[in-house]
Amino acid sequence: MTDSTSLPPGAPGIAPTWMSSDKDYVTTALGGSSRVWATLGHGILNEVYWPSTGQPQVRDLNFYLVRADAQARHDWIDLKRVARYHVSTPKPYLPLPTVLHHGDDYELTLEVLPDPRRDVLLIRFALAGPYRLVVLLSPHLTATGEGNAGWVEGEVLLARRGNRALALTASVPLEMASAGYVGTSDGWQDLHQHGRLTWQYGRAENGNVALTAQLSGQAGLLALGFAESVQGARGLALSSIAEGDDAARRDFLASWETWGSTLKLSGPTKALTDQAILSATVLKIHEDRAYPGALVASLSVPWGNSTDTLGGYHLVWPRDATLAAFALLAADQREDARRVLAGFLANQQPDGHWTQNYYPDGQVFWNGVQLDETAFPVLLAAKLREEGETELTGTGQMVRRALAFVARTGPTSPQDRWEENRGVNPFTLSVAIAALVAGAGWLEEGERRYALDLADDWNERLEGLCYVTGTPLSRQLGVSGYYVRLAPPDRDGDLTGQVELQNRQGETILASALVSLDYSYLTRLGLRSAHDQRILDTNAVVDHLLKVETPSGPLYHRYNNDGYGEHEDGSPYDGHGIGRLWPLLSGERGHLALQAGLDPLPFLHAMHRCASVGGLLPEQVWDSASIPERGLFPGRPSGSAMPLLWAHSEFLKLLIARETGRPAELLRVVEERYAGGLPAQARHWRFSAPVAQLDPGRTLIIEGEQPFLLHLGFDGWQQPEDRQALALPFGLWGVVFSSSELEGFHTLNFTRHTASGWEGQDHEIRLGQAAPAASIEHQPR
Incomplete structure (x- = not known):
């Protein structure tokens, strides 16, 4: 067993990632002062968001089963990988999820409850079978797995990065608590190598960290609290544990029932x-x-x-x-x-x-x-x-x-x-x-x-x-x-x-x-x-x-x-x-x-x-x-x-x-x-939506987002003239041609001059009746 004062190896840990987006469920409390959103996937807890839906603070909270009398290697169960579970809620509009994991010789029930009164996520657990429950928490405070610090303080697992902190504690004693680096000295690596928890590192600094502990009882309550300070997160988690989850569950369900009904x-x-x-x-x-x-x-x-x-x-x-x-x-x-x-x-x-x-x-x-x-x-x-x-x-x-x-x-x-x-x-x-x-x-x-x-x-x-x-x-x-x-x-x-x-x-x-x-x-x-x-x-x-x-x-x-x-x-x-x-x-x-x-x-x-x-x-x-x-x-x-x-x-x-x-x-x-196919009275020519053909009887407006001088002519630049664009609504500028002044011509030719100079290309609009739409073929050139 490693001394709790020793530093875990492997800093800063492997490159961090989030969890798969293949989720089972999401939940949050209504009313109250809670600002926690929890997601579940693969039967475990995925990202937890706080104090806003835009800020994930946890990658995941994993659950493992270790045989109570285990001495042999690998005598443990990774519930996420086994993936034998069922998710249920009391009603479709009551997002109080219960995850039931089951195997040949075990059954683990997890109820995930956001505390309506606090920035705390409560998890009620009940385990049947010859196992102990192990939890592994991966903080991603300030929405990243880099630069996190995690440590063990008595019966509480703590983490901090910048002005974000979390605390995980339980209503039953935590055993074999440890803080390590993901990929080298975390709890999964310990289980993988020894079949049980053996490491007890006290603190992991400035990295992709993971916090691990074994729960001494078969049933109880976990509390994951969030605050801007370590003291605040610790206090919220401990006070939720002290009060228990009965009142929180009652208030949670009442608020959702009021809405869902x-x-x-x-x-x-x-x-x-x-x-x-x-x-x-x-x-x-x-x-x-x-x-x-x-x-x-x-x-x-x-x-x-x-x-x-x-x-x-x-x-x-x-x-x-x-x-x-x-x-x-x-x-x-x-x-x-x-x-x-x-x-x-x-x-x-x-x-x-x-x-x-x-x-x-x-x-x-x-x-x-x-x-x-x-x-x-x-x-x-x-x-x-x-x-x-x-x-x-x-x-x-x-x-x-x-x-x-x-x-x-x-x-x-x-x-x-x-x-x-x-x-x-x-x-x-x-x-x-x-x-x-x-x-x-x-x-x-x-x-x-x-x-x-x-x-x-x-x-x-x-x-x-x-x-x-x-x-x-x-x-x-x-x-x-x-x-x-x-x-x-x-x-x-x-x-x-x-x-x-x-x-x-x-x-x-x-x-x-x-x-x-x-x-x-x-x-x-x-x-x-x-x-x-x-x-x-x-x-x-x-x-x-x-x-x-x-x-x-x-x-x-x-x-x-x-x-x-x-x-x-x-x-x-x-x-x-x-x-x-x-x-x-x-x-x-x-x-x-x-x-x-x-x-x-x-x-x-x-x-x-x-x-x-x-x-x-x-x-x-x-x-x-x-x-x-x-x-x-x-x-x-x-x-x-x-x-x-x-x-x-x-x-x-x-x-x-x-x-x-x-x-x-x-x-x-x-x-x-x-409903009746209202015809348009005008065509709005723009560089992004030019007008190739103008039917008789329509007004033509040549538009731009800045003042311009329109240099124009008809039927191959005959009768050339210049017109200054006038202000249109919404900050646009344009030159308006009535249908009558375009009669008798076959084409309108024009180009524009703005404060930055001539645009450098000529445009042409055909004047007169277009061919029927059904006969026009738009083919790639």
Whole structure:
């Protein structure tokens, strides 16, 4: 036995990682002062977040069984690796998980309870069989496994890094307590080498540390406390142990019962109803209490067992948070949705957009710009207004700033919804159009007219930007055409060229051959009918290229040749890989079926069958032959994010829409405007969305984000003249041509001069009646 004062070998330990994102369950307390979120995976405790959903402080808390009279080597059980367990809760909306591990001669019950009164996680344990329970805690304080210090102090295991500290203690004595370095002197290494605990190192400094102890009793209570100081964490853990867990359990269940009893959800089967209730509960669990209204995308780190990266998915993505808010509204959880909007009000950037993602406190993580993430909060504000909710202070200013950004920078987005490519995307563009219409009611008269006029133009030009006909794929499948995932339009306005496939090491694909379910929001938001032949044809293309029939049911890839997923051998995504199947896309395909008058039940069943043993829905599931040693099986969760709020939101919305017949995101004001195919009165020429052909009777507006001089001529630069751009709404500048002044000409030729000089290229717009849309073939050049 090593002396407790000696230093453990192996500093600073192996390179730290997080746990796999393949989780069983998540939980937190409602009400009270607790700010702890716990996740479970593989039957043990995974990341624990404190004091916010954006800050994981623990990698895992492992449990091992050591035979009480063990003298022989390896007479111990690693419960995570054995993986014979069951997870249960009292009700789908009562997130008090009990994990039951069982073997031939043992049974271990673990109940995981966040203390509502304190920043403490309580774990009730009961062990039957000839074993002792060993715990191994891996702190990742300040969200990293580097630079942690851990030590033993009497009956308490302690750790600290910076202004974050934790303490683990128990209601029974701790035996053989030790602090070591992961990979060399931790408790697992001790068990692996000796079959029992033999080391008792007192302290491990500045490294990837692990704390280990054996519990002297067969039943009792563990308390894991968090504070900004070691003294605080120790005091919280000890006081929770002193009070016991009866009162904490009673208060925990009472708060969740009060909330859950308001859920009025009903599905075609009990299993689907329970999944819907659990999905609403998962959304509720993910709301931050330090920063109410902040909904992180997932309490997980995708492929976390291969990285120690900051961020993970425990960040607020405005898109994911808005879609979760729509799901909460559909479930009649209005106050929750209002808080999400309040969070958007607090974190909007001065120019009107929201950043790609940010921590719950508003601190920016990634600075990318996705136009849909600026438009979505507007749709949420409009939905709350449509539902008769009292308007939050500042909503009008928020909407105006957001629409100004959309109007100035659209229809092209620097990133699509998959955060990868620049261009015009049918999902992004449909959200932007709907926001311009839904948010117009907050605008002044001149801005309102402009916003609606721009929305009408973009809506009418959607097919010209994002729809192809006469391609080899369309001929192969016998369809007229289909919507593409992404259109990188060139200066002539045609859909041409190559799209770089992110995560595929520089591979490219023809824009006309790249498809996805991104078009599904054209019907979801009321811009197109689900019976439109273009939608039906694209359904056929998507089902042919992206759908995979799995043991769970029909599931879909994001797009053909996706690279965001595990490698062929099942090893984790590491910047490139092979994209796997996304259950949330079955929800999108189910919405398309619903709006076409079909029953989306097969898609609901498929999503449900993808869930973890605790009912969590993953970001991706495996789509190849089974690799048991990696835990990968067709139609079952991979190592990507789980739970994914977006997936739970989509399931919940689809189940409710099946009952109501109407998608949650479908706003009456948008539906009514485009139900009859409202024609646009003007064309808005922009460099990112040029106008190739102007039909008679339409106004033409040539626009830019800064003042410019327009040098123009007709029919090959005849009758040249210069016109100075005038100020338009939202900080834009433009030259307006009425339909009458363009009559009699065949082409308009122009170029522009700005403060930085001539732009260096000429543009041409054909004037007159265009050929019918069905006969236009967009072919790659």
